[in-house]
Amino acid sequence: MQATSVRPATAPEPGQAPARAQPRITIIGIGNSLMTDDGAGVHVAAALNQMGLDEQVRILDGGTLSFTLLDEVEDSEFLIIADAAELHSQPGTVQLFQDQEMDTYLGSSNRPSVHEVNLMDVLTAARIRGRMPTRHALVGIQPQSIGWGTEPSATVARAVDEAAGIIAQLVAETLAATREEQLRTSIVREAKT
Template sequence: MTDQAHAKSGTLVLGVGNTILTDEGIGPWVVERLRELNPEAPGVNWMDGGTLSFSIAASVEDAEYLIVVDATELKSEPGTVKVFVDAEMDRILSQHGRSVHEVGLMDLMNMARFAGMMPERRALVGIQPEIIGWGTEPSARVAAAVPEAAQAVADLIKAWTGQDIRVPAAL
């Protein structure tokens, strides 16, 4: 099945991470805060992707637009937020060790690519972790990055769909 034969719709905002490993859980926390503020945003599917599984492949393939929020090794100060769009996202995922979930996320993207069902636009909102260890709360520096990461998601949705999304002031 190719993109032309498969109707795609909406924006999938996918938070990736393990919420019992401190900063590793920042993706799901950002997405959950956005969902709480925008529970009925037309055409937006807020999804906690956890530590990824192939069960979400169909959601990725069905999305017209994909935004992934994840703790990412950026070689920057903890709490730094960077956005990688389209080919930049592909490049960052293909570089070994750049994302905590790089193998699983790259596998999902390759499944969609090989099936001819890649989202029309895609982006990774990466947040530099400080601490990856047992704990159910992010470090202070990473928690402070939540509004910036949420704003990056909102800016992408606005640019791609014209839709305004409310962003949280804090985690």
């Protein structure tokens, strides 16, 4: 299974190095889009693509997840995953897990994965190789039903929009913090000269 780019990051001009003014943010929506609510993460990625996020943000349809996504994970400074998740909550509940909280959730989840490999396997491989993203987050959506069909239930469809909004806010906050830090660094550098 090859990851499909919903919207690739802007490539540098030939012969030029890519600009590194912004953190590498990768959003991967995972799930089986042929299995109703299991495809929630893929639908979130599509919704984010429609929002027109910063062009430096890479949005991928990760499908049913496989180790082919390892390079994308390892090349990120901030990795955001959207997926259907067992939250033991009402269908359509959206929950954000960041950094250690995400690791704890994934480590305690003992349900079998319907994906080729589970997310923890991919993150563990990145850690072993010393290339785990500095920041990582999971936006999980409690499914209502998983069966054959290309559209999520109405409850999960509404949750897809909520999840996309949460991710867009995370991206905006991250980019704003980066710009503030760059401004402070520039001011300090100018003050020293």
